Every structure is written in structure tokens, then in C-alpha cells.
Amino acid sequence: MKLPSRRILAVLSVTALVASACSSSATPSPAGNTPGPTAAVTAAVTPAPTAAAGQTPVEVVSWWTTGGEASGFNAIIDAFNTANPTIQVTNSAIAGGAGSNAQAALQNRVLAGTPPDSFQVHMGHELLDTYVTPGYMDNLDDLYAANGWTTQFPKGVLDIVSAKDASGATHYYSVPLDIHRANVLWYNKTVFTSNNLTPPATWADFVTDAKVLAAKGITPLAVGDNGIWASGMLLEVMLIAELGSDGYNGLWTGVTDWSGAKVTAALNDFKTVLGYVNSDHSSLTWDQAADYLIPASAGAQPKAAMTMMGDWAAGEFDNKKFTDYGWIAAPGTTGVYDALADSFGLPSKAQHKDQVKLFLTLLGSAAGQDIFNPYKGSIPANSTAGHPATGAKQYSAYQTWAMGEWKADSIVPSLEHGAAAKPSWKGAVEAAVTVFVANPDVPTLQAALVQGCKDAGICK
Numbered sequence: 001m002k003l004p005s006r007r008i009l010a011v012l013s014v015t016a017l018v019a020s021a022c023s024s025s026a027t028p029s030p031a032g033n034t035p036g037p038t039a040a041v042t043a044a045v046t047p048a049p050t051a052a053a054g055q056t057p058v059e060v061v062s063w064w065t066t067g068g069e070a071s072g073f074n075a076i077i078d079a080f081n082t083a084n085p086t087i088q089v090t091n092s093a094i095a096g097g098a099g100s101n102a103q104a105a106l107q108n109r110v111l112a113g114t115p116p117d118s119f120q121v122h123m124g125h126e127l128l129d130t131y132v133t134p135g136y137m138d139n140l141d142d143l144y145a146a147n148g149w150t151t152q153f154p155k156g157v158l159d160i161v162s163a164k165d166a167s168g169a170t171h172y173y174s175v176p177l178d179i180h181r182a183n184v185l186w187y188n189k190t191v192f193t194s195n196n197l198t199p200p201a202t203w204a205d206f207v208t209d210a211k212v213l214a215a216k217g218i219t220p221l222a223v224g225d226n227g228i229w230a231s232g233m234l235l236e237v238m239l240i241a242e243l244g245s246d247g248y249n250g251l252w253t254g255v256t257d258w259s260g261a262k263v264t265a266a267l268n269d270f271k272t273v274l275g276y277v278n279s280d281h282s283s284l285t286w287d288q289a290a291d292y293l294i295p296a297s298a299g300a301q302p303k304a305a306m307t308m309m310g311d312w313a314a315g316e317f318d319n320k321k322f323t324d325y326g327w328i329a330a331p332g333t334t335g336v337y338d339a340l341a342d343s344f345g346l347p348s349k350a351q352h353k354d355q356v357k358l359f360l361t362l363l364g365s366a367a368g369q370d371i372f373n374p375y376k377g378s379i380p381a382n383s384t385a386g387h388p389a390t391g392a393k394q395y396s397a398y399q400t401w402a403m404g405e406w407k408a409d410s411i412v413p414s415l416e417h418g419a420a421a422k423p424s425w426k427g428a429v430e431a432a433v434t435v436f437v438a439n440p441d442v443p444t445l446q447a448a449l450v451q452g453c454k455d456a457g458i459c460k
């Protein structure tokens with residue numbers, strides 16, 4: 001598979017602004033940029049894992065604890081540990097989708113000077129604003145040169161894992177492992193066929209289907225927002241549906257008016273759709289909500305018909321051996337790929353740099369990406385990957401579809417997964433969504449979003 005650099009570049013045309021803004025990798029937190037971990041964060045030190053005699057322990061932190069996420073990461077760690085008997089890589093995973101718990105813990109450790117040897121971080125603003133600009137990461141220029149990654153990763157990816165130093169030289173700061181799509185609607189195929197329904201192409205179609213499903217006692221849309229990011233992602237997708245890719249991109253650059261009628265329409269859609277979700281949404285994780293599409297026993301009616309979730313849900317379904325699922329682009333977003341990517345970097349205070357660099361080398365390689373991604377639901381970031389070994393887990397029908405979409409779609413950056421805006425702005429959106437989910441008042445939400453853009457320094 002070949003990942004088109006032109007398209008990733010489009011994704012990250014917004015985030016690439018950050019890379020140029022972050023031109024000095026060595027200087028601490030310039031004004032106007034989101035600071036990295038600060039002294040206000042309470043330091044929490046996690047004990048380093050132990051390894052057997054004769055082995056060097058390498059601690060890596062992710063938030064992959066469930067389903068295909070854990071399976072994929074464990075598979076690549078096992079492959080590494082088997083090939084490197086003197087090293088033992090351990091995944092100190094911290095549960096919480098989208099890093100809702102891991103990110104705070106990681107910042108505490110980086111600040112305390114006791115980071116893990118490497119950790120999961122989204123490419124773009126999350127990596128650059130939080131860790132690179134304040135000077136907490138070593139560059140990985142040697143790995144990029146030794147492995148030919150400057151030609152294997154698309155230019156748009158390279159742009160947002162790198163920053164320029166004072167002399168204008170580019171340095172690379174993390175190794176991208178996957179590309180995910182946030183805007184996918186998953187549905188139970190039997191529920192749709194047995195009710196003569198068509199998966200909804202628009203949010204208006206969704207409401208038509210939802211009324212039929214609700215009358216049958218099936219929750220139309222499963223949501224698990226005990227991490228508020230899941231509802232934030234629903235809002236993000238509503239904004240894409242109403243504004244289109246250019247209009248959505250303009251939200252993050254000050255070109256699109258947050259107080260405009262199209263944003264109001266998206267917020268009204270959001271309010272309507274929240275009327276068709278499970279009443280226990282705030283107590284569920286994203287994967288528990290996705291599991292509502294899986295019948296408790298063969299032939300039973302599942303709790304819910306659909307869920308709007310990133311394509312890590314494909315990994316969850318596959319891991320649960322649930323095959324009766326279909327997917328489409330989230331309503332109103334056909335032809336738009338709401339993208340994000342997980343990467344791993346090298347903290348300056350890592351204890352086992354030589355060993356973790358070997359692990360990072362596997363993560364960035366085509367072979368490593370073809371071990372991990374088939375489990376995860378994502379597509380590889382390395383454009384030379386896409387060919388798992390015979391006998392190994394292969395890419396699914398969903399992933400084959402996603403690879404094709406990736407080549408054809410407009411690419412936009414996900415807010416909730418660290419690509420579209422600096423972390424403090426994402427936090428402001430999440431605070432507003434938290435209020436809205438409990439009390440869905442559109443003018444209040446819109447006013448908070450307008451203010452969020454101003455506070456981010458992007459809107460006047």
C-alpha cells in the first residue's frame with residue numbers, strides 16, 4: 001500500500017502550522033504555545049518494571065488495554081522480545097480511551113524527570129506542544145537516517161513529527177506507528193436488514209432510522225463517554241458533516257466563524273442525536289459501548305444498532321470474533337478522512353536509550369507495522385508496509401476499504417486525538433461538551449466554543 005503524502009499534507013496543513021511555530025526545539029515553551037508539563041502538576045512516579053537476570057528492562061507506556069489495541073501492541077512487543085533476548089520491553093498500560101488518563105500520568109512523570117523509556121503520543125499538537133517545544137524529547141534523526149524513514153513516511157507525517165532548530169535544521173521526534181480514522185459509523189448488519197433499514201448517509205437519515213429502531217426497543221446509537229472525548233468526537237464529526245473539510249479545517253485557523261449558522265446547525269444535530277443514545281452512556285467506556293452492538297447470544301437482539309467510533313472499534317469487534325458488523329463513513333462525511341496517528345518518542349531522561357531505540361526501529365519498520373496494525377483496525381503509517389507475512393494476521397475487509405479511502409478522501413485532523421488544535425483548546429471544547437451532554441443548550445455551547453477559539457489565540 002502506498003500512502004499519499006499529498007493527502008496527509010492536507011490533514012496536517014493545520015497542524016503543520018504548529019511545526020513551523022515550534023521552530024526551536026530546544027527552547028522552553030514560547031509564549032502563546034501550550035506549555036508542557038508544569039510544576040502545577042503533581043509528580044507521580046511509577047516504579048520501573050523489573051526484568052529477568054541478564055535482561056535490560058525497557059518500559060513503554062500506552063493506553064492500549066483492551067481488545068485489538070492490547071493484542072496488537074502485545075504482538076509487536078512479543079516479536080521484539082523474542083528477537084532480542086537481552087531486552088525485555090514491558091507495556092505499562094494506563095486504561096482510558098484516547099489517553100484520557102495516560103496523558104496526565106505521563107506528563108507527571110516527564111516533569112518529575114522519571115519518564116518511561118518511550119510512550120504513546122499523538123502526532124501533531126499533542127507531541128509538539130506538550131513535549132517537544134518545552135525540550136523534553138531527544139531527536140531521532142539517527143533512526144530516521146539509518147532506516148530511510150524520510151522517504152518511507154509521507155511528507156505530511158514527517159512535517160508533524162518534526163521541528164526546526166534555531167538554525168533551520170529539521171529534527172524528528174517520534175516514530176509514527178499507525179493512521180486511524182475517527183469518523184466511522186459501525187452498525188449491526190442483521191438489525192438493519194431485519195428492519196429493512198439502510199445505514200444512514202446523513203444525520204437526517206439517521207433520525208429516520210433511529211425512530212424505527214427506538215420503537216423496536218433497540219438503542220439507535222451506543223455511546224460510551226465516561227471519557228468525554230467520545231462525545232467530543234461526535235461533535236467533531238457533526239462539525240465536519242455540516243461544514244465540509246475546508247470549513248472544518250478553517251475552525252482551527254480562524255477562517256471559519258464559530259458563531260456562524262453552520263456551526264449552529266451542527267450543534268443542533270448534535271443535540272438531536274444525543275436524544276437517541278443509551279441512557280448509561282456516561283458510565284461506559286468506548287469499547288463497552290461498541291460491545292452493545294454484539295448480541296449476548298446467537299439470534300438475540302443486541303442492545304444497540306450503531307456506534308460512531310474511530311476504527312479501533314474494528315480491532316475491538318475482530319478481537320471479540322464479532323463479524324456481523326458493517327461500516328460506512330459517519331453520516332454526512334463521505335469522502336472525508338478524520339485522521340489521527342499514534343507515535344512513540346524518546347524522552348531525554350529515558351534510562352535505556354540504546355535498547356528503546358531498537359524497539360522504536362521495529363515500530364517504524366514495515367515489518368513491525370504489519371504485525372501491529374492488522375489487530376488494531378488502523379492502517380500503517382509507513383508507506384512501504386501493507387504486506388503482513390504469510391501465516392501472520394492479515395488486514396481486514398474494513399482496513400482494505402480504509403486504505404482505499406485514504407488514497408481518495410480529503411484528510412482532516414482530529415481534534416480529540418491531538419491533531420487539530422493545541423491541548424488547552426481541546427480541553428476547552430471538552431469542558432463545554434461536558435456541560436452540554438448534561439444540559440444540551442445550543443447557545444451556551446456555541447458561546448463556549450467561540451470563547452475557546454479566542455482563548456486559544458486563534459480568533460479575535
Ligand code: GAL
Pocket residue numbers: 063064069096097098099122180286310312340341342417
Ligand atoms: C486514540 C488512539 C487510538 C485508540 C483510541 C481509543 O486516541 O489514537 O489508538 O487507542 O484512542 O483508545
